[in-house]
Amino acid sequence: MTFWWLLSVGLLLVENPTAEAETSATPEPVTADESGHGDRDNPRTRFLESAPFDLAGGGARPGRWGVELSGGWPWSRLRAQVGLAHGLTPLLEFETALGRRFRPAIGLGLRWVDRPHVRLTGEVLLGWLFVPVPELKKRGPQGELRIRLAFPVRRVAPYLTLGTRHTLLTDRLTIERATGPEVSRSYRHNWTGWATVGLVVAITEHVGIDLGIDYPWVDAPTLPIPGFHGGLMFGGFGRRR
Amino acid sequence: MGQLLILVASVTTGCKADSLGTEIDGERVPVIDMHLHTGEWDSVGFASQEFIAGNLPFPINLNPEKSGNQILAPEGIVDELDKAGVSRGVLLAVYAPRTVGVTTNEQVIDNVAQFPDRLWGLASVRVDRWNDDREPQLAALREALESPGIIGVKLAHPHMHFRMDDSAYYGIYEVAGELAKPVYLHTGTSPFPGTSPEPPYTDPRYLEDAIQSFPETIFILGHLGFDAANKRHAGLAACVDLASTYPNVYLEASALGSKNSDPTGEILREGFVAIREAGVVDRLIYGSDGPQSPGFVNDYLNRTLIALDSAGYDLNEQRAVLAGNFARVFGVEVPKL
Amino acid sequence: MNQHNTFGLAVGLLLATSCINNDVVLFETELVASVGYLQAFDQPATLHIEVHHAEFGGPVPHALGLIASFEVEGETRAPDSWRETILVPTEEGEGLVVYAWLDLDNDGVLCGLNGAGNEPVGLIKLAEFPSHNLEFELLLDGVCLGPERLYP
Secondary structure (H helix, E strand, O other): OHHHHHHHHHHHHHHHHHHHHHHHOOOOOOOOOOOOOOOOOOOOOOOOOOHHHHHHHOOOOOOOEEEEEEEEEOEEEEEEEEOOHHHEEEEEEEEEEOOOEEEEEEEEEEEEEEEOOEEEEEEEEEEEEEEOOHHHOEEEEEEEEEEEEEOOEOOEEEEEEEEEEEEEEEEEEEEEEOOEEEEEEEEEEEEEEEEEEEEEEEOOOOEEEEEEEEOOEOOOOOOOOOEEEEEEEEEOOOOOO | OHHHHHHHHHHHHOOOOOOOOEEEOOEEEOOEEEEEEOOOHHHOOHHHHHHHHHHOOOOHHHOHHHHHHHHHOHHHHHHHHHHHOOOEEEEEOEEEOOOOEEEOHHHHHHHHHHOOOOEEEEEOOOOOOHHHHHHHHHHHHHHHHOOOOEEEEEEEHHHHOOOOOOHHHHHHHHHHHHOOOOEEEEOOEOOOOOOOOOHHHHOHHHHHHHHHHOOOOOEEEEHHHOEOOOOEOOOHHHHHHHHHHOOOEEEEOOOOOOOOOOOOOHHHHHHHHHHHHOOOHHHEEOOOOEOOOOOHHHHHHHHHHHHHHHOOOOHHHHHHHHHHHHHHHHOOOOOOO | OOHHHHHHHHHHHHHHHOOEEEEEEEEEEEEEEEEEEOOOOOOOEEEEEEEEEEEEOOOOOEEEEEEEEEEEEEOOOOOOEEEEEEEEEOOOOEEEEEEEEEEOOOOOOOOOOOOOOOOEEEEEEOOOOOOOEEEEEEEEOEEOOOHHHOOO
């Protein structure tokens, strides 16, 4: 975890001067982006199109990217997204719980509601669940449907994430008959529900922090213990109009 | 991270009580929990490890070995007793290799010795090769029962796979009677894989012959004959009848009132009502079947207090159930608060 | 390629690339038993049969572990033979033991309370296992004893 924090701080140190240089080298008066939400001279709207808020609410404008590194208990996560045309936002995630449950995933987000102070985004992810703990061993493809709802106001954006995760687990049965082995496969479904509530604070348009409480219903029906996370968000150095 | 895990689990499941004892009608009452498991993860069979891990809350279940060892260690157990305000706990030895695993007498003796003012122990005996090693096993039991802090015997016929009415095992009751050490017996079915569910292994009525044959031996019928597999009373009437009929029969109601088995609390209340109506409150001893998971010992005590109250037990009766009956049966003092 | 084909391909790809979670190997064996008693039982009676592993290794080694149980009805007298095919999870334990008891009072319990009592029991370890076909003689020469008293 220390490694990720050092890496993220290092990236900031490298990236920020460049970003500032690009901004200062572009003399055009930036008053609003393509949505008209982010008037940089207005403190009430300055951060509406910031990278931290993109990550909190999901989705991004074409060319804008964001990365979040978060750590906590029990979940740690790396999340990256970049905006494409038509509001589509490919994303990449790698998450682990205590280094004993892993899920790398790729996905696609689409912002459904895009108002100055309300963001609602749908995301679909495909990944691979890997739990190497012998007593709980699970390996298999996992799909997730997720919605992100954020309410950006000035520098902060409270947000809610709800997800439903479905894992396909394959079992193999070999029956050694007198006539020879007979192999068959069967499939089980494993469900995990997910809820996160949190608050993103935009420090600059490119950097923010995220604090949240996670309540993933892993291994239902046994009730889990809630978790928490803190994250560092950065990005949003793409083109502007 | 492991310590953080336990810390968070503790925060989410309860904090340390201000002092020992529990408050009933404005008075602090001492509590003894006579049913606590100790041991090591590695001495649990793999099927039971999977069962236990599957029932631990996420993310504690992600490291079941470490969590299990922390929960089952004497330090962890005393911490759970502190959180619940329980003055004394009783650790149980277990020899059930086909089901819940093995916690040796030596482990229990060692663990009790670490906290002699907080823990007692019940010894057990290995019976799975009884045809070959009956005498050495009985000798080992006798030796364990003479160790400091070991105050009784623990048996679990469905986990240990021997019939309650098989006289080949009566030597255990004989040794216990000779040494004036009460015998705690699991009655009823078990949720663990690999147990014997048939009536001769689970139905307390099959103990009647032994109870009659060894009037000097105290028999404590654990779990009130609860059908844990189907989460319903099955042997309650038999347990209450045996306690009403024989002065050497006592009762204990651990596990059946847990959130999992008894979400509404009605099962535990029904048990307490039946005991009170039969006039055998002086035979009822408190136990939780903890520690199971962080906070369980405290939670079970709270559920028991609610059930005792709703079953109409007055302050003196609750005092007897929570510590007084145990002290009388085991010949120890009620803990001072 | 239409949408259905694409979806089918995706599902097929997922299934094909799935790792195995539970990998169970079962050994099929046909048990052919002739049953002997110390006395004749000319009455309807049910024979209760249990098949156990003989031994388990691992951190807590032990004898016996139930694999399968079934019943054989004797409509006019105690059954004198039976045949059953069972699947043995060979990676869980070693050896094979067959235990049986005769339910003379048809209460479903071996020597149950208020029952007939003295119900015969017997056990045999099948040394030839693993084999896909095992023929053996099972003598019920004990009374009221569970398998734990007959093995080891």
